[in-house]
Amino acid sequence: MSDAVREAVERLLPGVEQPSRYVGCEWNAIDRRATAQPYRAVLAYPDVYDVGMANQAIQILYAMLNALEGVACERVFVPWKDMADALRSAGVALYALESFDPVNEFDLVGITLPHELAYTNVLELLDLAGIPLHAEDRSDAHPLVVGGGPCAYNPEPLAPFFDAVLVGDGEVAAVEIVQTHRRCKQAHMTRRETLAELAKIQGVYVPSLGQHRVLRRAVADLDAHRSPACPVVPYTDVVHDRVAVEVLRGCARGCRFCQAGTIYRPVRERRPDSIVRDAMAALRCTGYDEVSLTSLSTADHSAFVEVLGRLGRRLQGTDISISVPSLRADALTPDVARLLGKAKRTGLTIAPEAGTQRLRDVINKNITEDGLLDTVARAFASGWRRVKLYFMIGLPTETDDDVAGIGELVGRVLAAARDAVPANERGSVRVGVSVSTFVPKPHTPFQWEAQPPLEEVHRRQELLRERMPRKGVELSYHDAEASFVEAVLACGGREVAAAVEAAWRRGARFDAWTEQFSLDRWRAAFEESGLDASAIANRPRDPFEPLPWSHISSGVSTAYLRAERERAFAGQTTPDCTFAGCTGCGVCGALGVSNVIAGGVRV
Amino acid sequence: MSEAKFRLRVTYQKVGPVRFLSHLETARACERSIRRAGLPYAVTHGFNPHMRIAFGPALPVGTAGRAEMYDVWLTELVGPDDALERLRHATREELRAIACRYVDPKGPSLAAAADVAHYEVAVSGPPEVAESIARGLSSVSRSGTLTVEHKGKQKVFELATTLLKEPVVRPVDEGAVVEVVTRMSEQGSLRPDALVKAALGPALAGVASVSVTRTRLASRAADGTEEAL
Numbered sequence: 016m017s018d019a020v021r022e023a024v025e026r027l028l029p030g031v032e033q034p035s036r037y038v039g040c041e042w043n044a045i046d047r048r049a050t051a052q053p054y055r056a057v058l059a060y061p062d063v064y065d066v067g068m069a070n071q072a073i074q075i076l077y078a079m080l081n082a083l084e085g086v087a088c089e090r091v092f093v094p095w096k097d098m099a100d101a102l103r104s105a106g107v108a109l110y111a112l113e114s115f116d117p118v119n120e121f122d123l124v125g126i127t128l129p130h131e132l133a134y135t136n137v138l139e140l141l142d143l144a145g146i147p148l149h150a151e152d153r154s155d156a157h158p159l160v161v162g163g164g165p166c167a168y169n170p171e172p173l174a175p176f177f178d179a180v181l182v183g184d185g186e187v188a189a190v191e192i193v194q195t196h197r198r199c200k201q202a203h204m205t206r207r208e209t210l211a212e213l214a215k216i217q218g219v220y221v222p223s224l225g226q227h228r229v230l231r232r233a234v235a236d237l238d239a240h241r242s243p244a245c246p247v248v249p250y251t252d253v254v255h256d257r258v259a260v261e262v263l264r265g266c267a268r269g270c271r272f273c274q275a276g277t278i279y280r281p282v283r284e285r286r287p288d289s290i291v292r293d294a295m296a297a298l299r300c301t302g303y304d305e306v307s308l309t310s311l312s313t314a315d316h317s318a319f320v321e322v323l324g325r326l327g328r329r330l331q332g333t334d335i336s337i338s339v340p341s342l343r344a345d346a347l348t349p350d351v352a353r354l355l356g357k358a359k360r361t362g363l364t365i366a367p368e369a370g371t372q373r374l375r376d377v378i379n380k381n382i383t384e385d386g387l388l389d390t391v392a393r394a395f396a397s398g399w400r401r402v403k404l405y406f407m408i409g410l411p412t413e414t415d416d417d418v419a420g421i422g423e424l425v426g427r428v429l430a431a432a433r434d435a436v437p438a439n440e441r442g443s444v445r446v447g448v449s450v451s452t453f454v455p456k457p458h459t460p461f462q463w464e465a466q467p468p469l470e471e472v473h474r475r476q477e478l479l480r481e482r483m484p485r486k487g488v489e490l491s492y493h494d495a496e497a498s499f500v501e502a503v504l505a506c507g508g509r510e511v512a513a514a515v516e517a518a519w520r521r522g523a524r525f526d527a528w529t530e531q532f533s534l535d536r537w538r539a540a541f542e543e544s545g546l547d548a549s550a551i552a553n554r555p556r557d558p559f560e561p562l563p564w565s566h567i568s569s570g571v572s573t574a575y576l577r578a579e580r581e582r583a584f585a586g587q588t589t590p591d592c593t594f595a596g597c598t599g600c601g602v603c604g605a606l607g608v609s610n611v612i613a614g615g616v617r618v
Numbered sequence: 619m620s621e622a623k624f625r626l627r628v629t630y631q632k633v634g635p636v637r638f639l640s641h642l643e644t645a646r647a648c649e650r651s652i653r654r655a656g657l658p659y660a661v662t663h664g665f666n667p668h669m670r671i672a673f674g675p676a677l678p679v680g681t682a683g684r685a686e687m688y689d690v691w692l693t694e695l696v697g698p699d700d701a702l703e704r705l706r707h708a709t710r711e712e713l714r715a716i717a718c719r720y721v722d723p724k725g726p727s728l729a730a731a732a733d734v735a736h737y738e739v740a741v742s743g744p745p746e747v748a749e750s751i752a753r754g755l756s757s758v759s760r761s762g763t764l765t766v767e768h769k770g771k772q773k774v775f776e777l778a779t780t781l782l783k784e785p786v787v788r789p790v791d792e793g794a795v796v797e798v799v800t801r802m803s804e805q806g807s808l809r810p811d812a813l814v815k816a817a818l819g820p821a822l823a824g825v826a827s828v829s830v831t832r833t834r835l836a837s838r839a840a841d842g843t844e845e846a847l
């Protein structure tokens with residue numbers, strides 16, 4: 016079968032953009048001969064290859080599942096529109112990259128759900144694979160379709176399309192799912208019986224069994240699971256084309272709009288020894304010229320400077336560089352700047368999120384204006400010429416003063432930057448300002464809040480445009496229309512699924528790609544499925560009403576989220592529990608985990 | 619930093635699905651295989667250090683290669699057999715290194731030296747396809763020139779100077795194989811599939827696929843003879 020698919024695909028490739036997305040046979044990919052195992056899984060990412068291959072979860076699970084006896088795990092991504100259309104008109108079903116075998120012949124298809132705007136691509140993927148979109152239409156002969164990733168925390172808008180959804184870390188749970196499914200197959204259990212078995216695994220939600228309670232999975236010790244020593248090396252120029260070593264998981268800073276801050280709690284740092292060991296092993300095994308230390312906030316690692324120093328010494332005199340993609344500006348000490356070298360001078364980013372201290376206290380963003388201006392002055396004095404600032408519009412309690420405050424803050428940043436550079440270089444100072452729209456996210460203290468209606472968001476964007484200094488500032492808005500749809504998909508219940516399907520049937524795919532997104536198409540889909548989208552995105556909720564995701568627990572107590580909401584409206588901040596001691600979110604007790612600070616204390 | 623003293627010329631193949639990689643993608647894959655092989659490659663000085671490596675003429679996306687080449691500068695001498703062995707372990711079969719030797723560090727660049735390319739064009743179709751190609755080729759060569767359209771631009775090739783040998787057509791089980799030897803120049807080179815397609819004319823409609831493999835790169839001496847690179 017696979018040879019026929021391969022030949023058919025090779026006939027299509029001359030006519031498509033970036034054919035290297037579809038050819039497989041990358042270094043460290045499992046051998047096509049090794050794919051013939053009794054149990055076969057395929058990991059899918061609902062976007063093109065170049066985006067999907069940057070996802071670390073895919074690489075981690077790929078390595079773990081392929082290490083299991085009798086299991087072969089392959090990969091698949093959503094073909095770009097030209098290739099998808101070519102496959103459809105040639106009658107070729109979507110195939111897995113290693114064996115070129117059709118995806119619908121596998122035992123399990125695991126789909127990562129990275130963000131809401133990827134939902135239509137999930138349907139595109141299933142459809143291209145020839146797998147019935149609705150779980151209830153699948154027979155014993157079809158693969159089990161399992162979801163996971165950040166969007167699993169409100170699985171309802173996609174519930175009809177999944178047989179099961181994993182909530183939380185996949186390291187241990189994915190293996191349990193595969194082993195359980197395998198055992199059920201060997202015992203010739205029906206699909207229903209199999210699903211009932213899977214629902215017994217902690218963290219697994221089976222929508223067809225009703226809204227049963229699910230408690231998230233979390234690994235207690237990240238060091239118990241090595242960072243992949245031999246990740247697959249793409250040929251295509253992918254989004255993050257380098258070795259990635261996750262140095263810590265979780266962030267306890269507690270920004271109140273941030274879902275990651277809840278669903279990845281508590282903080283689990285990897286030890287410096289394992290970081291250096293895994294980075295060096297992966298560099299040797301891949302041949303990459305860059306290693307990136309990843310996490311939500313890498314410089315929070317209690318041994319960050321030690322790790323940078325040790326890796327820097329090992330890589331001295333080579334063409335291999337170290338990068339830190341999420342470097343907090345206040346972590347840019349002279350030491351760190353020196354250790355990162357000159358190559359990283361291009362991008363300095365800071366996320367104050369709000370323009371006034373009042374609103375920053377509401378959202379618990381621990382950045383003061385003085386601190387921000389100091390950092391900018393320091394960075395520009397030591398050679399940086401550009402900084403990018405991230406803000407959000409529409410945050411709870413935001414007034415026009417807060418919006419205007421963004422413009423004023425940017426003005427002061429610009430002045431601080433210009434003051435810090437020699438007079439003849441002032442013209443080259445650039446401040447990038449990126450403004451997104453607040454999206455209420457499940458499992459955050461702001462999960463009950465409303466997104467302002469689209470017209471109001473546009474009014475505030477206009478107000479901001481008027482207040483923004485023009486010279487030296489590059490202002491960009493994150494598409495407010497897409498954020499509206501994102502809010503509907505993030506906060507809706509099972510009734511939203513029909514709208515997702517209607518949007519896809521109307522041609523929605525790659526919604527996260529701005530030029531592919533169409534609000535009109537989504538509006539028509541909402542109408543067709545009788546959904547009042549505004550009542551989902553733009554309505555404040557009562558903190559005691561049941562929410563579509565109430566049956567899914569991150570381990571953080573709802574009482575804590577409510578208390579955080581109260582503190583937000585009182586303008587009270589809450590400290591980071593890795594510095595100041597437990598603040599009582601409840602996750603450690605609920606999941607039997609605790610903060611793991613490898614360097615002893617955080618400074 | 620150590621000096622770039624030794625210039626290792628590596629011959630590799632690019633076959634199967636990886637023939638759809640772009641030149642840039644192929645180059646990056648080769649660089650990574652050199653790092654994996656642990657060869658003592660030289661690094662450029664300056665702001666953003668990178669490997670000292672130079673590639674031969676680019677293969678068009680979709681064309682396979684059986685003897686493509688790059689030069690990588692080393693800081694220490696590694697026996698050519700040893701280097702080959704290490705590279706073979708660090709490359710997938712589809713991009714396997716197949717020969718290594720040292721060349722004069724001061725010699726001309728591969729891209730400039732390689733001006734002769736040998737190709738095999740495999741045409742899969744009915745058995746009589748070989749004969750229609752042969753007939754078509756002689757009428758194309760009688761006309762003396764071939765006009766090829768590429769990205770909306772027309773290009774005219776003088777066949778007498780572009781083709782270094784009379785193309786040879788061999789019938790095979792499922793169609794035909796055409797051997798073409800062209801001269802490459804800065805102004806662009808004739809794609810052998812364009813020649814074969816032109817020769818086929820309307821018979822192209824009955825052909826299932828045309829695939830091209832570059833089998834050899836060489837350099838042309840002043841007297842017109844071919845020299846290995």
Ligand code: SF4
Nearest residue numbers: 592597598600601603
């Ligand atoms: S339970 Fe306490 S220590 Fe654990 S993450 Fe929550 S606040 Fe931090």
